[in-house]
Amino acid sequence: MITKTKKIKRVLKQGMLDNVMRQFDNAADIIDLNPNIRKILEVTNNELVVHFPVRMDNGEVQVFTGYRVQHNNALGPYKGGLRYHPTVDIDAAKALAMWMTWKTSLANLPYGGAKGGIQLDPSKYSQSELERITRRFTYALGDNIGPELDIPAPDVNTNSQTMAWILDTYMSTKSPSERSTNLHVVTGKPLGAGGSEGRDRATGFGVFLSIKFWAEHRNINLKNKRFIVQGFGNVGYWTAYFMEKEGAKLVAVQDAKASIYEEDGIAVEPLFEYASANGNSVSGFSGAREIHDDDFFGLDCDIIIPAALGNQITAKNAPKIKARLIAEGANGPTDVEAEEILLKREIEIIPDILCNSGGVIGSYFEWLQNRNGEIWSLEKVMEKLEEKLKESFGKVIQTSEERRMDMRTAAFVIAIERLERTYVQRGIFP
Structure with a gap:
């Protein structure tokens, strides 16, 4: 008998990466994307797979598999969520990381795209087990994440508590003088741990x-x-x-x-x-x-x-x-x-x-506040969020109508053209 979760996992594995690549190819063809830049954008920069042991409440050790895929950082540090779900695998992480690159580019944020998580059903584990799993995963990721390198955030089945565990584990690996400058290694944190008003919504x-x-x-x-x-x-x-x-x-x-x-x-x-x-x-x-x-x-x-x-x-x-x-x-x-x-x-x-770009925009606001030692009110966060989203929506609608294309294609065109301009202006090393 195939369970509902297994059915969902099979569908995701068959289609998510294929979908994002077809969406990218469609937009790239329309704008006649520079073929050299196309080669760069259609692959990921880094793909990390880690296997790590964790002791369960009953004393037994279980080995988990975690993923972090960093797609592109031409516009800034990698940014994207961590999800805990049975459907998490390398292809799902690759697809989601690519979507994050287009999302941050479209929103005109100084970020690239990343995604990852752990392949597990969190409902089968206690709170203390999830804490140990999260901390061990963070330790396994090591310096592959960082406030100016790759900034995780909550996603499916992860939350502000998960981010607090990651923050604490990451900071414990740093010297005392470095800890105060690493608060923005994750976003979506609880308010008491450096989180931002309004990030939850x-x-x-x-x-x-x-x-x-x-x-x-x-x-x-x-x-x-x-x-x-x-x-x-x-x-x-x-x-x-x-x-x-x-x-x-x-x-x-x-x-x-x-x-x-x-x-x-x-x-x-x-x-x-x-x-x-x-x-x-x-x-x-x-x-x-x-x-x-x-x-x-x-x-x-x-x-x-x-x-x-x-x-x-x-x-x-x-x-x-x-x-x-x-x-x-x-x-x-x-x-x-x-x-x-x-x-x-x-x-x-x-x-x-x-x-759904409000999440990463809210994360950007949290990252800025941590970086600059500021605390914004809920009203300010919501006002700035609405302003940013209205700008993005207006650009997509205008492009859609002027170029006679659907909204997804218009959004991809805007995102990819921004990245293309960046590569043209900067050049490609060496």
Whole structure:
């Protein structure tokens, strides 16, 4: 019997790297990218695989495999999350690292792209085991990460506590005089450990803002618009939170354990409180009824927000979609074949490298504050985040309309052209 997790892992392995390469090739062909620069951008700079032993609570030793892929640093230090999930492998890390390069370039940040994580199901380990796993992984990465080299952040199944463990472990390997200058080795930290106000909601707020800017551009009022969310973790929750405040109506949620639906709407806060007390799952929530997972994307709604894993919208379920807009809160949730189907049906997609870029922008703000010894208010962070995202969205919409291309292609074109200019101006050593 193939479990749901194994099915997801098989789909990811078959498609994520292929998807990002096809997206890159499409944009590179359109702009006639310099062939020498193309050779550089289509491969990663560094790929690190580490195997490390950790003693479990029962005294037994288990060996874990961790990954860190650094795709490109032409624009600045590598930047990207660490995820703890059974689907983590070298190909997934390569695909996600490439997406991070395009994302940071599009947002006009001084960063390159990286990604990584550990291949495990964190629900099977205690908090103390996860701490030892994280610290041992950090030690194994050694000087391959650093505040001016490669700056990890939270991703799927990692959080501010994970970042605090990484920070503490990394700083413990430095001399006393160096420790005060290494606070920005990771972002997404708890406030007491140098984190930033607003970083917890930055990605979800960015997804909401992307939808809001799209609606304003299309002269659409979001009030009473029906939306569904796949994944109700940090990104899904905060997106739904801000959408509800705007007057939109959450009608369905899907996570790894269940899909729930309520035509009259699901209250976001009660659902979040229930899920938090129910193993981070919406399964069994009394305010909605459970539906079959395969029916989720075909529900009657205006907006779909995939905020879980990659390759969730495929050629199999794309024809069933009734929504007018897909806002990609996750990385790579729509595969290439599905996108072709959706665009032919005039369903718009706000691409991941634009839509969920609020997270890395928020990370940049945290990094700046640590670097400069500053502490910004929540209001300042949110204001600057909105300003930055509005600028990125405006560039994508303008490029899309002027060059008559979909938003993903426009976003890739902007990102790749920035990198091309950098290589042309700097030259290539030697």
